Amino acid sequence: MSAMSESVPVRCPACRREHFYEAPSYPCVCGAPVAPALDEHGTATAVAHRAWDEDWVVVRCDACGRRNQWPYPELGCSCGTMLRVPVAAASAAASPRAAAPAGRRAFQPVTIRTARDAVTAAALYLRWLGYRDIRRADQRPPAGVGLAARGLLAQVDPTVRPASLRDVECLWLTAMTESTACVYFSLAGFSPDARTRAEALAVPLFVLDLTGTPQAVNSHADELDAAGA
Incomplete structure (x- = not known):
């Protein structure tokens, strides 16, 4: 993912007002800034309810290759609607759990603290x-x-x-x-x-x-x- 994010137009589906949004960057553990790549051709959606898997996106750091979960890009419209800004397909792996190939159960990770x-x-x-x-x-x-x-x-x-x-x-x-x-x-x-x-x-x-x-x-x-x- 690019460390610098470009502004993309985001239209509110409720009031049709157009905004320009730039995804915030977050520091990777290696110190490099990381930001999800936005889909400038995608359509923003209104956040009607919260689900844990939908609130996070996995983004890879270009500097060290590490993948981390960051908050999914969102923008508050002045009409009161919270908009979820679409991300590029390469960034859209919302769940960090490894998918299981045929014949294998999903991998069950353990939280790393030490x-x-x-x-x-x-x-x-x-x-x-x-x-x-x-x-x-x-x-x-x-x-x-x-x-x-x-x-x-x-x-x-x-x-x-x-x-x-x-x-x-x-x-x-x-x-x-x-x-x-x-x-x-x-x-x-x-x-x-x-x-x-x-x-x-x-x-x-x-x-x-x-x-x-x-x-x-x-x-x-x-x-x-x-x-x-």
Whole structure:
């Protein structure tokens, strides 16, 4: 999502008055401003009732790849109608809960409050993907906690520092020596060069949001989420 939002025309469906609206930006944990992309061709709707899932939108930070929930863009018209401003399709993932592929139940996350919660969330997600016998890895990674399962090595970084290129390369090299696949979970996202390198090395990257739901950062993570173990 763009850190800077452009003003878009918004027409009230009740009184037909036209407004110009710019979505507010919010600071990501990495410090970069994030704002949902607005749909300038969409139609604003009146908020008749409140539902939790409809009040939030998931937005990805361009700087670190982290996805977080932000308040859905709304505008109060002078006629008294509260308007919900349409967002672009890429921003419209209102619910953070992972959808389950056929044959799998929906993933049930655990709220992340501590570093240990982050490790637990990653382990639960791996189990949901179909990995079994998840345990602490024999080798401790340079950052975070290592988890291992049959055919997989995972690294969970619960710090507030985005994972670096070196972090990704170290995980990949360790996995190569053990002839296994690997996956990286980070609470604070990934640096741009780490994301580029992970794409080249086919390392799935996930950001853990505070609900405990892993969000895919690259295409390899999307494929793992869809296919499972």
